[in-house]
Amino acid sequence: MILEYIAIVFLFGGFFFLLVGVVGLLRLPDVYTRMHAMGKCDTLGAGLILVALMLLIWDVTNITKLVLILSMIATINPIITHLIAKTAYNRGTPMAEGSYLINDYVASQRRRRRARVEEIKKGDENDK
Amino acid sequence: MLTRVKGDPMGSVFIFVLLMAFWLLISASADWQHIVVGSIFSLILTVFWSNLTIAAEFRTEFTLKQVYLLIKYFIALLVEVILANITVAMIVLNPRLPISPGMVIMRCDLERSLIRVLYVNSITLCPGTITVELEDNLLIVHAFTRHYGEDQENSAQYRRLLELEETYKK
Incomplete structure (x- = not known):
């Protein structure tokens, strides 16, 4: 009995997150931001619904199958999100207005080099 | 392989x-x-x-430390997924839609392919970021709001995976 109430909570949590994903798909301005909504909310929404089904069925064979489905959803969903975003980026799909671009590549390389030099200096001082 | x-x-x-x-x-x-x-x-x-x-x-050596680090990583990832969904829900259901999207180009120093896959997937599932491209050590990330785009390099997931890769190199 208490298991069913817990399952209901999980089930409605899953529905809520799937709903948020669809609302995001309708409201957000461009491909990339839509992928944010779909990629994340689908993973957790479907995951919560599967957990609720596990609690309701409560049987070793079906739980095994549901765990397999859950792990596949959790690995495939981010990969598909990444592929759609990558294809859109390589085709030059424009971003929404007001988007920015931070190029942290060179700066992080310099930061790393400086940190390594400091490490070497510290090691020299310790040797003395 | x-x-x-x-x-x-x-x-x-x-x-x-x-x-x-x-x-x-x-x-x-x-x-x-x-x-x-x-x-x-x-x-x-x-x-x-x-x-x-x-x-x-x-072939690499199998140690118990790797298992411990992997379990720690997956528990942290679960917490991150739930947090990410709550942030997305709060942004999407907000009537003013407070987004400031953009691309962030940065470095990724991981070398083993499995750990790179784990890193890319965890970026996609973490709050406010999805991976767009990973080529050699160039990583392009799309950020949902400016707050999440900055300081992505020092994220907890990245540090955990660096620690995990250290155990493979011996």
Whole structure:
């Protein structure tokens, strides 16, 4: 009995997150931001619904199958999100207005080099 | 990565036990017919796959520390997924839609392909970021709001995976 109430909570949590994903798909301005909504909310929404089904069925064979489905959803969903975003980026799909671009590549390389030099200096001082 | 060898008795036993355990989980009965059918199919698959092993230059040592770090990483990832969904829900359901999207180009120093895959997937599932491109050590990330785009390099997931990769290098 208490298991069913817990399952209901999980089930409605899953529905809520799937709903948020669809609302995001309708409201957000461009491909990339839509992928944010779909990629994340689908993973957790479907995951919560599967957990609720596990609690309701409560049987070793079906739980095994549901765990397999859950792990596949959790690995495939981010990969598909990444592929759609990558294809859109390589085709030059424009971003929404007001988007920015931070190029942290060179700066992080310099930061790393400086940190390594400091490490070497510290090691020299310790040797003395 | 995979090479064929003449036959590896320990590996075959391991594959057989693994397949048998999966069969028992799926069938969930100790009936002798089930066990006979399952063992026949496990044997056929074992004969097919037993001469496939990982090539010598790709082999690494297996330590308990890796398992501990992986479990820690997955628990942290679960918390991150829930947090990410709550942030997305709060942004999407907000009537003013407070987003400031943009691309962030940065470095990624991970080398093992499996850990790179884990990193890319965890970026996609973490709050406010999805991966767009990973080429050698160039990583392009799309950020949902400016707050998440900055300081992505020092994220907790990245540090955990660097720590995990350290254990492989010995």
